[in-house]
Amino acid sequence: MKYPILSAEEAAALIIDGQTVGIGGFSSVGTPKAVPAALAQHAETLHNEGKPFKIGLITGGATGNQVDSALTEAHAVAFRTPFQSNKEMRNAINSGEVQYFDLHLSQIGQDVRYGFLGKIDVAIIEASGITPEGDLILSTSVGISPTLTCVADKIIIELNEAHAGKLTGMHDIFVLDNPPYRREIPIYKVNDRTGSISVKVDSKKVAGVVLTNERDQIAAFTPLNETTRQIGQNVADFLVKEYRQGAIPKEFLPLQSGVGNIANAVLGALGGDPHLPAFSMYTEVIQNSVIDLMLEERIRFVAGSSLTLSDDKLDLLYEHIGEMKDRVLLRPQEITNHPEVIRRLGIIAVNTALEADIFGNVNSTHVSGSKMMNGIGGSGDFARNAYLSIFTTPSTAKGGLISSIVPQVSHVDSTEHDVRILVTEQGVADLRGKSPLQRARLIIENCAHPDYKELLWDYLKLSEGHCHTPMSLRNAFQMHLAFAETGDMRNTKYV
Numbered sequence: 001m002k003y004p005i006l007s008a009e010e011a012a013a014l015i016i017d018g019q020t021v022g023i024g025g026f027s028s029v030g031t032p033k034a035v036p037a038a039l040a041q042h043a044e045t046l047h048n049e050g051k052p053f054k055i056g057l058i059t060g061g062a063t064g065n066q067v068d069s070a071l072t073e074a075h076a077v078a079f080r081t082p083f084q085s086n087k088e089m090r091n092a093i094n095s096g097e098v099q100y101f102d103l104h105l106s107q108i109g110q111d112v113r114y115g116f117l118g119k120i121d122v123a124i125i126e127a128s129g130i131t132p133e134g135d136l137i138l139s140t141s142v143g144i145s146p147t148l149t150c151v152a153d154k155i156i157i158e159l160n161e162a163h164a165g166k167l168t169g170m171h172d173i174f175v176l177d178n179p180p181y182r183r184e185i186p187i188y189k190v191n192d193r194t195g196s197i198s199v200k201v202d203s204k205k206v207a208g209v210v211l212t213n214e215r216d217q218i219a220a221f222t223p224l225n226e227t228t229r230q231i232g233q234n235v236a237d238f239l240v241k242e243y244r245q246g247a248i249p250k251e252f253l254p255l256q257s258g259v260g261n262i263a264n265a266v267l268g269a270l271g272g273d274p275h276l277p278a279f280s281m282y283t284e285v286i287q288n289s290v291i292d293l294m295l296e297e298r299i300r301f302v303a304g305s306s307l308t309l310s311d312d313k314l315d316l317l318y319e320h321i322g323e324m325k326d327r328v329l330l331r332p333q334e335i336t337n338h339p340e341v342i343r344r345l346g347i348i349a350v351n352t353a354l355e356a357d358i359f360g361n362v363n364s365t366h367v368s369g370s371k372m373m374n375g376i377g378g379s380g381d382f383a384r385n386a387y388l389s390i391f392t393t394p395s396t397a398k399g400g401l402i403s404s405i406v407p408q409v410s411h412v413d414s415t416e417h418d419v420r421i422l423v424t425e426q427g428v429a430d431l432r433g434k435s436p437l438q439r440a441r442l443i444i445e446n447c448a449h450p451d452y453k454e455l456l457w458d459y460l461k462l463s464e465g466h467c468h469t470p471m472s473l474r475n476a477f478q479m480h481l482a483f484a485e486t487g488d489m490r491n492t493k494y495v
């Protein structure tokens with residue numbers, strides 16, 4: 001071993017109050033585990049002694065409980081970016097304890113390299129192996145780890161023996177130059193390799209290696225229900241229609257599928273549809289359903305930034321690792337989500353909305369306009385640049401008390417210009433080439449829940465007139481107000 005071995009406590013003690021720490025990992029996997037836990041303990045000890053300790057935390061995306069819960073419960077985070085999906089962190093962001101900055105996941109790596117987020121003092125990176133030259137074979141994700149190791153002053157490595165040797169060769173590490181020296185990304189097919197299998201590190205910056213042997217912990221998916229199954233079927237039926245009409249080429253196009261329960265259901269429906277050919281995926285997160293569909297030969301190849309798999313699915317992947325190594329690639333999120341590649345390959349993107357308005361604007365992040373859920377993730381990267389950008393949402397939330405179709409979204413993540421197709425369990429609204437009024441009629445008719453259709457038609461009548469986009473400034477948020485004041489959007493009264 002080229003580097004000194006440290007205990008997690010020794011490594012954590014290298015981090016001081018006020019520093020910015022870059023933590024590797026993505027979509028809850030491949031994150032370091034022992035050092036963040038020791039860092040949380042270190043913070044608590046200092047706090048008990050009346051000393052301050054808070055860090056700025058920059059990651060690739062969601063980190064999982066071992067990082068976000070531990071550090072938030074220890075009140076050790078002052079600043080956090082980007083995507084998170086952790087209850088404790090979400091509460092700390094929404095209470096104002098943690099300052100949170102949300103941005104497109106394709107951009108966080110380059111923002112760090114450009115210096116937009118200041119200096120990175122320490123990078124903590126999980127690896128599944130270290131080469132004789134001292135370079136890192138990453139573990140279950142790539143995220144922005146290659147950038148963090150480039151820019152950080154000091155690097156702490158967690159060598160996770162739970163994956164030793166299994167993932168070697170599955171990564172494709174390619175770090176972009178900065179402007180004005182940037183060239184095209186040479187990916188012309190989903191499975192083109194552009195980089196190396198390991199992350200180069202400057203050995204002088206490595207403070208030491210902490211040994212671990214622990215799997216990632218990912219949250220279980222909610223089982224499919226009638227609503228999510230129907231949303232999945234509606235997306236599949238829509239794509240079959242497009243395919244039969246020749247709007248999608250014979251060999252089909254690579255698919256990106258978002259995160260969460262609904263995305264998992266949609267992927268299951270697409271994979272299971274006998275009218276669609278086997279396809280490839282160029283996506284961000286490789287979720288459970290992908291592994292089954294690969295073994296059933298419904299998915300030919302997948303490139304993503306993380307293997308966000310439950311233990312049984314990871315075991316299944318490892319069981320078939322000989323064959324799977326040729327069919328799975330893990331890339332930096334800056335490449336998986338890069339507008340250039342997404343547009344070149346012609347990705348069909350399927351992401352999830354919390355709410356959509358009758359004009360096609362989508363809110364994926366904010367509950368009632370003000371409370372952060374997870375973050376925009378890669379949904380905006382894919383939505384704007386996709387061949388076909390589809391957003392899905394159940395037509396209602398919270399047992400029908402909330403309509404997910406509203407006159408005006410309470411926060412905008414993907415604009416009406418980026419949302420081509422909107423799908424709920426009620427049906428599909430194809431918004432391509434439609435004016436705002438035409439879109440509104442389609443969305444109300446095809447996507448809104450029957451309990452809310454009249455309310456939405458009434459809003460449209462109120463605001464229709466001699467204008468391009470029908471809008472009543474007085475009434476645009478009446479449905480949200482009704483929920484805030486009475487707990488049920490069905491009590492909406494327009495003024």
Ligand code: 0RQ
Pocket residue numbers: 256257258259260261262263283284285351352353354355364365367368373374375376377378379382394397398402403404
């Ligand atoms: O809350 O569990 O407390 O009831 O929101 O909703 O229906 O379980 O949906 O798990 O698919 O997540 C948008 C959050 C959807 C996710 C979001 C409440 C609802 C429930 C979750 P409860 P569901 P999902 C990148 C892809 C942004 C990032 C992204 C996400 C909870 O998909 O984070 O797309 N997306 N990344 O009750 C109030 C509403 C609500 C509402 C739902 N209108 N108002 N609460 N909820 N609608 C690209 C990749 O390649 C991966």
